[in-house]
Amino acid sequence: MQILFIDLGTDMLPALGLGAEETEKGVMNKPPRSQKEPLLNKTVMIKGFLWYGMLESAVAMGAYFFINFLYGWPNHALASSGLIYSQATTLTLASIVFCQIGMVLNCRTERESVFKVGLFKNKQVIQGIVVEFLLVIVLMYVPFVRHVFQTSPVPFEGWIFLFCVPLPILLIEEARKYYLRHYSKMEKRS
Numbered sequence: 023m024q025i026l027f028i029d030l031g032t033d034m035l036p037a038l039g040l041g042a043e044e045t046e047k048g049v050m051n052k053p054p055r056s057q058k059e060p061l062l063n064k065t066v067m068i069k070g071f072l073w074y075g076m077l078e079s080a081v082a083m084g085a086y087f088f089i090n091f092l093y094g095w096p097n098h099a100l101a102s103s104g105l106i107y108s109q110a111t112t113l114t115l116a117s118i119v120f121c122q123i124g125m126v127l128n129c130r131t132e133r134e135s136v137f138k139v140g141l142f143k144n145k146q147v148i149q150g151i152v153v154e155f156l157l158v159i160v161l162m163y164v165p166f167v168r169h170v171f172q173t174s175p176v177p178f179e180g181w182i183f184l185f186c187v188p189l190p191i192l193l194i195e196e197a198r199k200y201y202l203r204h205y206s207k208m209e210k211r212s
Contacts, residue, residue: 078121085117086110108174120184124191
């Protein structure tokens, strides 16, 4: 429950920044959405829950096992309490937040490359990401907060893991967008 509370809180600011995103090129050339179509349509559900959800789940599980691996797993049992367990669950939570950083950058455009529109152009999204990062720092290093949420600082290798998390998520989505742009062009030529 604590992880859900923290995750919902950290996702809000970057998501609000998406409302300030400039309109994607060519959006007015598309037909309007049907009034009968729900906002959470099939495409949004597949992208949000299957695509992003599976990526985030895999990274979060990887984070948990990564900390245990640093401390001798699989030769030793997975930690079920103590410092190793606390570090593993903390890195799991932080990896979810860092996944969200990659995902919010991806959500800035539907088909266009985020590198083409400018990775750091939306100041509100960047400010939200900075707040997310600061909240992770507070969760790991402020004693009172650590006690309430039962978190702990992660080792240096954990930070390397975290900083690597957004890049593959960003690049996987960029590959998907490239495929969509290429496929659409091929379809129009036919």
